[in-house]
Amino acid sequence: MTGASSVPEFWARRFTLGEWDTRASVRASEHTYLLPPDLKQQLETRHWFPPAFLPYLSHPSIEAAGQSVIHRLSANHLVYFLDYTTLLEHRIVNRAVETIVHGELDVSIPPRMKTAALQLYTDEGFHALFSNSLAEQVAGHYGITQRPAMPRRISRLNALLDQAPDRHKALAWFMVGFVSETIIARELLEVCRDALVSSVQEMLRDHLTDEARHSRYFSEVFHYLWLTLNSSQRTFTAKLLVDIILLFFEVDERWLKASLHSVGLNNAVIADILDGLTGEQATVLRARSGAGATLQALHSAGFFDLRANQQLFAQAGLVDG
Template sequence: MSTTGTPRPGPLDRWYEAAGVRTGVRRVFHEESEQGLVFFPEELVPYLDHPAVGELAPERRRELTVRHLYQFLLSTTHLEARVVNAGAAEPIANGRVGLDLTPELRLDAFKVYCDEGYHALYSLDLAQQIAGATGIPVPAFDYGGFVEQLAEAGRRQLPGEPVLAALLQAVVFETLITSVLNQLPGDERVVSTVRELMRDHAVDEGRHHRFFAGLFQELWAGLDRPLRIRAANAMPGLIHAALDWDLDPVRGSLRLAGLDRPTAEQVVRDCYAGPAGTVSLNRMARATLKLCASVGAFDLPGVRDTFAAHGLGDGTEDPR
C-alpha cells in the first residue's frame, strides 16, 4: 500500500504548538486546597453499588474509589507504552510495518509516540502523588497479564499477521470512547488535579483518534479482499480483548477492602458480565464500529454475524 502523494491537513499539524508534552505543565496535587472533594466519582466504579460492597465502612469504600483511579492511571502507563507505542506508533514511525508511508505520516507517528510516553509519565506521577498524600498505596500490579492477553487475542484472531493485528489493536484502543476522559474533567466534585490531567489527556486523545481513524482507512485500502475479510472478522475479538477489564486488580482491591475471596469473585461476576456489560461494550466501541462501517466492513461475508455473536452491533444502534 502506498500513502505517498500530496500531503493533506492532518490532526497533528499543530502538534508543536498544541500537544500537552509541548505546552502543558506538571499537574501537582495540593492536598490543602482539595478538602471535601473526591478522587473518583462513586458512580463510575462499577462494583460500588453491589450489596456486598455497600456493607463496607465509608473509609474502605473511599479506598476502593482511590484504587479504581490508580487502575485507570496505571493501565494508561502500561497500555500506552506497551500496546500503542510498541505495537503501532514506533513501528509506523520507523517504517517497520511493510507500508509505503509518507514522511509526514511517519513524523506524525513519532508525535503520537511522544504524547503516549508523556501520558504514561504523568499518569504514574499523579498516582504516586496521591499515594503519598492519602497513605493509600499504589497496588503492585504490572498489567503484564493483560498485555499478553491482548497479544494472544491478536495471534488468535489474525494468525500469521502479527503486524496487522498489532496495528488494528492500536486502532481499536485509540478509537474507543472512554467515559472517564469524557466525564471527569467537568465534574467539580473531583479534585482539580485529577480533572486537569484527564482534560489534558482527552485533548491529546482527540487528535490521536483522528490519526488512527485515518490510518485505519489507509491501511484498509491496501488490503486485498481475502485479508479484508479476515481483518473484519477479527475486529470483534480485538474489541472484546481491549474492553475486557483486567480483573485481577479489581479482585485485589476488593480483597484489600476486606472482602473474602468468594465474595470478591461474586462481585466481579455480578458487575462485569451480562446484559449491562453488553450495553457498555457497544457504547464504548461505537466510534470503532462506525469506523468499520465507513470502510464497508459489514458488507463482507460473515462479518455482521461475527459481530453479533460477540454482542456487537454496527454502530447504528443507540446503546443506552
C-alpha cells in the same frame, strides 16, 4: 498489501495532529499533576475516579461502609488505571505507532502520516510519565502496595498479538493501537464529566485533549490502510478486531477481588459484586456502550459494507444484525 497507488491522492494531505507544536500537552500544559494541599477538603465533594465507571460502589455493603471505603476503592482503581495506562502507552500504543513510522505495514506512508506518528509517539511518552507520577503519589498517600506488574488486559493483548501469524504481525499491532486510541478518547471524555480531585482532573483533561486528536488520526490511518488490504488481510483484520474490542471491556477479576478484599469486604459480598460484572454478556454490553467511536470509524471506512463483517460483528453482539 496492494500498495498506495490505488489510494486517492487527497490522502497525502491528511494525517496531522493539528497545531501539535502549540496544543499538545507535552508542549503546552503548565500543570504539575501534584496532589493538592487541600486534598482532604476536596474529597468532601470530589472523587478520585468517576463513580459511574465503578458501578460496584453502589453495592449496599460498600455504601454502608461509608465514604472512607468508597474513596479508598476509588483510589485503588485510579492507581490501577494509571499503572495500566503507563504500560499501554509505552508497550502497546507506541509499538503500534512504530509500525507506521518504520514502514512495517508494507504500504506507502505519506510524509504527513509519518510526522504525525512521531508526534503522537512523543505524546504517549508524556502520558506514560504523568500517569506514573500521579500513580506513585496516590499509592504513597494510601500506602497501596498491591500493584500488579502486568494488568490482565496487557497480558491478554500480548497473548493475542503473539498468536498473530508473522505475515500479519505488524497489521495486528496497528489494529490494537487503533482500537485502544479510539476507545480511550471516549473513556476520557466520560471521565472528565465528573468533579475529581484537581490534579486528577487536570491530568485527565490534558490526556483527553491529546487523545481526541489521536483517535481521529488512527481512524484516518485505518481508513487509508483498509483501502489497501487484500481479501486475506481483510478477513484476518475483521476477526481480530472483534477479539480486540471485546478484550478491552473484560474485567480484571483477580485485581478487583484483591481491591475489594483490601477494604475488608467479605467473600460473599465480593462474589455478589463480581457476579454482576463478569461474564460474556456483561462484557458485550460494556463494549457496545464504550466502543462507539471505534465502530463509527469502521463504518466511515466502509468496513461494514462487506456483509461478512456486519454478520461477524452482529454474531459477537457488537452491532445489530
